[in-house]
Amino acid sequence: MKLIKRTLLGLIALVVLLVAVVYGVSESRLRRTYAVAGATHLRVTTEPAQVARGRHLVTAVAKCVDCHEQDMGGKTFIDAGPLGTIYASNVTAGQGGVLAVYTDAQLEAAIRHGVRPNGRGLFIMPSDEYQNLSDDDVSAVIAYLRTLSPVDRRHGTSHLGPLGRALYTAGKLPLVPAERIDHARTGARSAPPVGATREYGQYLVSVGGCRGCHGPNLVGGPSPEPGAPPAANITPAGPIGQWTEAQFFTAIRTGTRPDGSKILEFMPWKSMARHTDDELRAIWLYLQTVPPVQSAKT
Ligand code: HEC
Numbered sequence: 001m002k003l004i005k006r007t008l009l010g011l012i013a014l015v016v017l018l019v020a021v022v023y024g025v026s027e028s029r030l031r032r033t034y035a036v037a038g039a040t041h042l043r044v045t046t047e048p049a050q051v052a053r054g055r056h057l058v059t060a061v062a063k064c065v066d067c068h069e070q071d072m073g074g075k076t077f078i079d080a081g082p083l084g085t086i087y088a089s090n091v092t093a094g095q096g097g098v099l100a101v102y103t104d105a106q107l108e109a110a111i112r113h114g115v116r117p118n119g120r121g122l123f124i125m126p127s128d129e130y131q132n133l134s135d136d137d138v139s140a141v142i143a144y145l146r147t148l149s150p151v152d153r154r155h156g157t158s159h160l161g162p163l164g165r166a167l168y169t170a171g172k173l174p175l176v177p178a179e180r181i182d183h184a185r186t187g188a189r190s191a192p193p194v195g196a197t198r199e200y201g202q203y204l205v206s207v208g209g210c211r212g213c214h215g216p217n218l219v220g221g222p223s224p225e226p227g228a229p230p231a232a233n234i235t236p237a238g239p240i241g242q243w244t245e246a247q248f249f250t251a252i253r254t255g256t257r258p259d260g261s262k263i264l265e266f267m268p269w270k271s272m273a274r275h276t277d278d279e280l281r282a283i284w285l286y287l288q289t290v291p292p293v294q295s296a297k298t
C-alpha cells in the first residue's frame with residue numbers, strides 16, 4: 001500500500017515537474033522579443049493605383065482576407081481547446097483594431113517580420129513568406145489597409161493551451177514565424193516586373209503562402225492547420241504534371257480538377273481565383289520549372 005502511494009506521489013511529482021518545464025521553456029520562448037531594423041524604404045500614399053495594387057495583394061495574392069475576413073476585422077482563427085485559441089487581429093481602424101494606433105513602420109514589422117510593436121512574435125501570421133514582399137508591394141498593402149472602413153470587433157488575446165505548449169516546446173508547432181526571420185535585414189527589396197513570366201510567377205508563389213501549406217519544395221504533405229486534408233504535390237511529379245495550362249486555370253478559377261473532382265476549400269482557390277490571367281500564367285510557368293519531387297509513400 002505504502003509502495004503504491006509512494007509511486008503515485010512520485011509520478012505526480014514528475015508530471016508537475018514536466019508541466020513546469022514545458023511552461024517555463026515555452027513561456028521564455030514566447031516572451032522573446034525581436035528588434036526589427038526598421039523599414040526605410042516604405043512609400044505609402046493615397047494614390048488610387050497604389051491602393052488598387054494593395055487591394056489586389058490583400059484579397060488575391062497574399063490572401064490576408066482568408067484569415068482576417070473580407071473586411072479585415074479579424075476572427076477567431078483557431079479555437080482548439082487544449083491546443084490553444086488564436087485570434088486573427090482586427091486590422092482596421094475600428095474599435096478593437098490596430099490601424100488607428102500602428103504607424104506604417106509598425107505595420108511593416110507585423111507583415112514582413114511577424115513582430116508586434118512590443119517586440120513579441122505574432123502567432124501564425126505568415127511573415128516567413130511575406131518577408132519576400134517588395135518594398136513597393138508592402139507599401140501598397142499598407143496604403144490599402146489605410147482606406148478600409150473601420151470595423152468595430154474586439155477579440156481576446158491569442159494564447160496556447162497545455163497541449164499547444166507541449167508541442168511548441170517539442171518543436172512540433174511552427175507557431176512563431178519571427179523565430180525564422182532575419183530581422184536585421186535592411187536593404188531594398190524589389191520584385192520582378194508584373195507580367196506573365198516565370199520570374200514573376202516565382203515571386204507570386206513566394207509571397208502567396210503556397211509553401212506554408214505545400215511545403216518548402218511544394219511537394220505537399222500534412223497541412224499545418226488542425227483537421228485540414230494533406231496539401232497536394234504541386235511539383236511536376238504530382239498530378240498537376242499531367243495538366244494543361246487551361247486545366248490549371250479551370251482548377252483555380254472554379255475549384256474543379258480535370259477529372260471533375262472538387263478541390264476542397266482548405267486550398268484557398270476562391271481567393272486565388274482573383275489572380276489576373278497573366279498572374280495565373282506566371283504561376284503556371286513557374287510551377288513547371290520547379291524540381292519534380294515524388295511524394296513520400298505512406
Ligand atoms: C494564415 C493566416 C493569416 C494570414 C494569411 C494573414 N494573417 Fe495577419 N495575423 C494572423 C494572426 C493569427 C494574427 C494574430 C497573431 C497573434 O495574436 O499572435 C495576425 C496578426 C496581424 C497583424 C498584427 C496585429 C496585432 O494584433 O498586432 C497585422 C498588422 C496583420 N496580421 C496583417 C496582415 C496582412 C496585411 C496580411 C496579408 C498581407 C495578413 N495579416 C495575412 C493570421 C494571418
Ligand code: HEC
Pocket residue numbers: 204205208209210211212213214223228229230231232233234238239240251257262263264265266267268272283
Ligand atoms: C492554406 C493552405 C494552402 C495554401 C496557402 C495553398 N494551398 Fe494549394 N492546396 C492546399 C490543400 C489542402 C490542397 C488539397 C485540397 C484537396 O485535397 O482537395 C491543395 C491543392 C492545390 C492544387 C490542386 C492540386 C491537385 O493535384 O489536386 C493546386 C494546383 C494548388 N493547391 C496550388 C496552390 C498554389 C499555386 C498556391 C499558392 C499561390 C497554393 N496552392 C496555396 C492547401 C493550400
